[in-house]
Amino acid sequence: MPTRNESESQPQSSSRALPVLQNVPRRAVVKGAFATLGAAAFVAAVSPLRQVASNSSPAEFMQQHYKELSPEDKADVIARLEQEAKEKYGAEVTIGDDRPIPGTKFVYAINLSVCNGNGKCVEACHKENNHDRATNQSYIRVIEMPKGTMDMEQGSTTYSGVVPKKDKFYLPVQCQQCDNPPCVNVCPVQATWKEEDGIVVVDYNWCIGCRYCEAACPYHARRFNWKQPEVPADEVNPDQSYLSNRIRPVGVVEKCTYCLHRTRRGRLPACLEACPTGARVFGNILDENSNIRWILENKRVYILKEELGTKPAFFYYFD
Amino acid sequence: MRFTSFVLIGIACIVGAVLFRDQTQATSTLEPHTERELAESISSDYQGPAVGANPAREPPVHAVIVHKPAGPPTVRLASVDPQQRLAEVACSTCHSVRPPNLENRLSTALDEFHQGLEFSHGELACYACHNPSNADTLRLADGSAVEYAEVLTLCTQCHSKQAESFAHGAHGGMNGFWDLSRGPQSKNNCIDCHDPHAPTYPQMTVTFKPKDRFNSAEDSHAHQK
Amino acid sequence: MSSSAHSSSTSPTRSSALLSYPGFLAKALWLATEGSLLFYAWMTLLTALMLVGANAWANQAAGGMINTNMTDHVSWGLYIANFTFCVGLAAGGVMMVIPAYLYDDEEMHQVVIIGEAVAIAAIVMCTLSVVVDLGRPDRFWHLIPGIGKFNWPMSMLTWDVIVLNGYLVINLHIVGYLLYMRYLGRKPNPVWYLPFVFLSIFWAISIHTVTAFLYCGLGGRPFWNTALLAPRFLASAFVSGPAFILLVMRVLRITTGYTAPPGPARTLIQIIRIAMVVNLVMLASEIFTLFYTGGAHASSAQYLFFGAHGRYGLVPWIWTAIGLNLAGTFLFFLPAAMERSTTRIVACLFCIVGIWIEKGMGLIIPGFIPSTLHEVVEYSPSLVEWKVTVGIWALGLIVLTLILKLITEVLAGRVTTSPTAEG
Numbered sequence: 001m002p003t004r005n006e007s008e009s010q011p012q013s014s015s016r017a018l019p020v021l022q023n024v025p026r027r028a029v030v031k032g033a034f035a036t037l038g039a040a041a042f043v044a045a046v047s048p049l050r051q052v053a054s055n056s057s058p059a060e061f062m063q064q065h066y067k068e069l070s071p072e073d074k075a076d077v078i079a080r081l082e083q084e085a086k087e088k089y090g091a092e093v094t095i096g097d098d099r100p101i102p103g104t105k106f107v108y109a110i111n112l113s114v115c116n117g118n119g120k121c122v123e124a125c126h127k128e129n130n131h132d133r134a135t136n137q138s139y140i141r142v143i144e145m146p147k148g149t150m151d152m153e154q155g156s157t158t159y160s161g162v163v164p165k166k167d168k169f170y171l172p173v174q175c176q177q178c179d180n181p182p183c184v185n186v187c188p189v190q191a192t193w194k195e196e197d198g199i200v201v202v203d204y205n206w207c208i209g210c211r212y213c214e215a216a217c218p219y220h221a222r223r224f225n226w227k228q229p230e231v232p233a234d235e236v237n238p239d240q241s242y243l244s245n246r247i248r249p250v251g252v253v254e255k256c257t258y259c260l261h262r263t264r265r266g267r268l269p270a271c272l273e274a275c276p277t278g279a280r281v282f283g284n285i286l287d288e289n290s291n292i293r294w295i296l297e298n299k300r301v302y303i304l305k306e307e308l309g310t311k312p313a314f315f316y317y318f319d
Numbered sequence: 320m321r322f323t324s325f326v327l328i329g330i331a332c333i334v335g336a337v338l339f340r341d342q343t344q345a346t347s348t349l350e351p352h353t354e355r356e357l358a359e360s361i362s363s364d365y366q367g368p369a370v371g372a373n374p375a376r377e378p379p380v381h382a383v384i385v386h387k388p389a390g391p392p393t394v395r396l397a398s399v400d401p402q403q404r405l406a407e408v409a410c411s412t413c414h415s416v417r418p419p420n421l422e423n424r425l426s427t428a429l430d431e432f433h434q435g436l437e438f439s440h441g442e443l444a445c446y447a448c449h450n451p452s453n454a455d456t457l458r459l460a461d462g463s464a465v466e467y468a469e470v471l472t473l474c475t476q477c478h479s480k481q482a483e484s485f486a487h488g489a490h491g492g493m494n495g496f497w498d499l500s501r502g503p504q505s506k507n508n509c510i511d512c513h514d515p516h517a518p519t520y521p522q523m524t525v526t527f528k529p530k531d532r533f534n535s536a537e538d539s540h541a542h543q544k
Numbered sequence: 545m546s547s548s549a550h551s552s553s554t555s556p557t558r559s560s561a562l563l564s565y566p567g568f569l570a571k572a573l574w575l576a577t578e579g580s581l582l583f584y585a586w587m588t589l590l591t592a593l594m595l596v597g598a599n600a601w602a603n604q605a606a607g608g609m610i611n612t613n614m615t616d617h618v619s620w621g622l623y624i625a626n627f628t629f630c631v632g633l634a635a636g637g638v639m640m641v642i643p644a645y646l647y648d649d650e651e652m653h654q655v656v657i658i659g660e661a662v663a664i665a666a667i668v669m670c671t672l673s674v675v676v677d678l679g680r681p682d683r684f685w686h687l688i689p690g691i692g693k694f695n696w697p698m699s700m701l702t703w704d705v706i707v708l709n710g711y712l713v714i715n716l717h718i719v720g721y722l723l724y725m726r727y728l729g730r731k732p733n734p735v736w737y738l739p740f741v742f743l744s745i746f747w748a749i750s751i752h753t754v755t756a757f758l759y760c761g762l763g764g765r766p767f768w769n770t771a772l773l774a775p776r777f778l779a780s781a782f783v784s785g786p787a788f789i790l791l792v793m794r795v796l797r798i799t800t801g802y803t804a805p806p807g808p809a810r811t812l813i814q815i816i817r818i819a820m821v822v823n824l825v826m827l828a829s830e831i832f833t834l835f836y837t838g839g840a841h842a843s844s845a846q847y848l849f850f851g852a853h854g855r856y857g858l859v860p861w862i863w864t865a866i867g868l869n870l871a872g873t874f875l876f877f878l879p880a881a882m883e884r885s886t887t888r889i890v891a892c893l894f895c896i897v898g899i900w901i902e903k904g905m906g907l908i909i910p911g912f913i914p915s916t917l918h919e920v921v922e923y924s925p926s927l928v929e930w931k932v933t934v935g936i937w938a939l940g941l942i943v944l945t946l947i948l949k950l951i952t953e954v955l956a957g958r959v960t961t962s963p964t965a966e967g
Contacts, residue, residue, distance in 0.1 A: 209679020218764025251679030278492025291488030
């Protein structure tokens with residue numbers, strides 16, 4: 001009488017047996033089943049990643065570094081970005097590729113005797129650079145300082161109400177476009193670099209979002225997109241540039257670009273035009289007749305955190 | 320075996336250091352000691368094409384436009400004429416038929432017109448700036464008349480420091496272009512920001528603040544001094 | 545174990561060694577899923593935790609890092625804190641390699657492979673901790689030299705990528721080679737592993753030095769910008785690594801019955817004693833330098849130890865860490881610690897937790913508080929961050945368990961190519 005074991009262990013005739021199931025121990029089947037279950041559980045666990053994939057596109061994934069793009073590549077990229085802006089934000093935008101004007105190096109100065117901390121520059125930056133509306137994001141932070149000290153430990157950014165307050169002066173801080181920028185040194189993928197006119201720029205489509213530059217910056221100049229920026233279609237500033245104020249994707253770092261979409265076309269930055277007290281001065285330091293040159297030659301100018309050796313292109317002075 | 324391994328590793332380190340030392344050294348330049356040196360040192364750090372070498376760099380063709388008041392102010396009357404028109408009165412309408420009080424410094428003395436005028440501009444008398452012989456003009460310190468549109472020259476008599484800063488774009492702000500070869504620049508007149516009778520720049524209210532997570536004003540009121 | 549791997553059967557030819565590698569892997573995979581009920585329970589728990597972590601990370605990747613509690617003020621948090629600690633764990637394995645290979649400690653030779661296994665698992669945790677912290681992990685390829693843009697040698701992160709991956713490869717090679725040779729029943733050829741072992745000594749020190757350089761090179765963060773940071777990292781790594789290895793060895797003894805000779809553990813404890821004292825001395829030096837001089841340089845330390853501007857979030861953490869470190873040091877110096885005892889285990893746990901806090905929450909977070917503009921914005925990790933970190937630890941422990949299982953099975957001779965050996 002054939003035993004159960006015998007019939008199991010002896011192979012059936014080859015025409016009827018499934019080869020893969022010959023002599024497979026039960027243990028293996030059980031292990032296989034659990035492995036499949038585990039794999040399925042893993043796929044289910046990471047299923048939100050599908051949304052990440054749908055947010056991106058193969059063209060965006062494969063896009064090379066800005067400096068490696070040919071003019072045709074750039075045109076394709078910009079066309080794609082304009083299309084995405086239309087889809088995501090409902091706004092018709094024009095993204096330029098503004099290159100530095102030869103013979104320029106931009107320098108900024110603020111007159112601390114005149115700044116009264118009203119924050120219109122902060123708001124203008126917010127609007128000009130298509131920042132997230134919910135957080136009132138801006139590249140500029142204004143510190144209310146007690147008169148007689150430059151120690152920011154005694155300052156505060158959460159002031160409000162009527163300004164200027166008695167015995168206080170106001171210190172707006174934004175990216176200093178340093179000549180020795182620590183942020184450029186630390187980026188592992190060279191997503192940020194200093195251009196010939198002094199502006200330190202970020203390729204938002206190359207940045208991997210490690211935030212090392214944000215840790216390295218001594219001036220709190222960098223911002224990270226913790227979420228997708230939300231800007232209503234009618235508030236989108238449509239005059240955009242690839243390296244500056246196009247609406248940035250989630251997960252990348254950004255910073256003040258001295259409004260290069262304006263300044264590289266000869267215009268003044270948005271913060272300067274918005275300043276009601278006229279505390280801000282901007283220009284090309286290489287032009288002997290420029291306003292900024294006169295300030296550096298005639299006013300007693302200071303820079304922040306000079307001891308760090310960052311060599312900012314941003315100066316502060318008192319009348 | 321052990322010794323050889325160490326020696327090989329050590330040689331590798333030295334070779335690597337020699338190869339890459341240039342890329343890790345920070346630039347060292349002498350620090351500037353005067354403002355002029357500072358401006359020049361920043362310019363010399365510039366790595367781009369030479370200034371003036373680019374033929375596209377044109378001489379400025381656009382102007383710096385300074386706003387000017389259209390003319391002397393007028394007094395708007397509270398009542399209307401029988402045709403329901405608002406009436407405006409020129410300064411000389413009244414002031415050509417009244418004797419000027421040259422010593423008056425107080426706005427409280429004005430009890431017929433110009434009531435509620437706030438005046439706090441130092442120890443100036445009204446007629447230090449206003450022209451008693453032609454109420455539709457102002458006058459400089461030497462007595463010569465100056466049009467209202469040229470009120471700048473009046474301010475610069477005393478505030479030459481601010482005037483110099485203004486001329487160099489360091490006072491008063493501007494709109495438009497920094498690069499005058501591409502577009503004009505417009506600047507405010509003194510009186511656009513400073514009311515000549517009470518020139519102290521008015522206080523403002525902060526309307527726009529960042530809304531950071533974990534950094535609201537309530538969070539930090541404990542540390543306000 | 546490398547010197548005691550004698551072949552008991554005829555040696556196969558070189559060509560069949562390559563052919564039998566898939567067989568080795570297949571048997572290894574099989575072994576990975578064989579064990580007692582406790583083993584299955586342990587692995588199931590870890591898998592469940594790992595899946596929770598994976599899901600949390602997927603949600604973070606989909607919804608953006610707004611799901612974490614990091615902000616532009618405190619832009620690195622739990623993930624980088626955990627990364628820093630895990631690099632220390634990985635470097636700690638070197639404290640077994642040095643006695644075994646530089647001082648020819650015969651008994652240590654038998655257990656050094658455990659240290660290398662811990663190093664592998666720790667490096668896996670490090671890499672994962674960084675990947676989950678990236679805003680755009682899909683752009684990982686931008687780091688690959690040649691295809692992407694690799695900012696070496698200027699960016700310390702690129703150095704970290706090189707040394708961490710290199711250390712992983714070195715340890716995988718050493719462990720893999722030794723196990724595979726044992727599996728084949730052959731004596732390992734020193735040429736194939738000894739140079740890597742010596743390289744791993746320097747490399748282990750370099751991984752933690754480079755990680756310290758990540759932080760201490762930043763002039764804008766005075767709390768980190770101290771020459772003492774790299775030595776402190778190394779000192780605390782040489783405590784947490786060996787302490788973790790001691791715990792692993794205890795677990796191995798309890799679960800598999802594998803009992804190591806008492807000598808290696810005593811050596812490790814002596815190393816821990818010295819390293820812990822050095823760590824505490826350096827901490828005292830930091831505290832003195834910061835608080836005696838005072839000024840803005842001390843504002844982060846002020847916040848950390850005593851609170852600042854009405855904010856006290858990290859004060860309980862750091863004092864707990866200091867208490868645990870001191871208590872652990874004291875326990876390690878007791879004679880009971882040199883014997884197999886509860887004192888030893890408790891001391892290990894105290895030191896590991898104390899150093900995790902001190903290096904993680906007590907170092908990374910205060911570097912950002914006050915911010916560079918002297919704003920005090922606090923940080924405590926969100927649920928998503930905790931889930932992902934627990935998931936990373938679960939995955940690391942899975943890797944560690946599997947490698948240890950393989951080690952114990954292969955080195956006990958229960959897994960070989962020899963057909964006669966299979967039971």
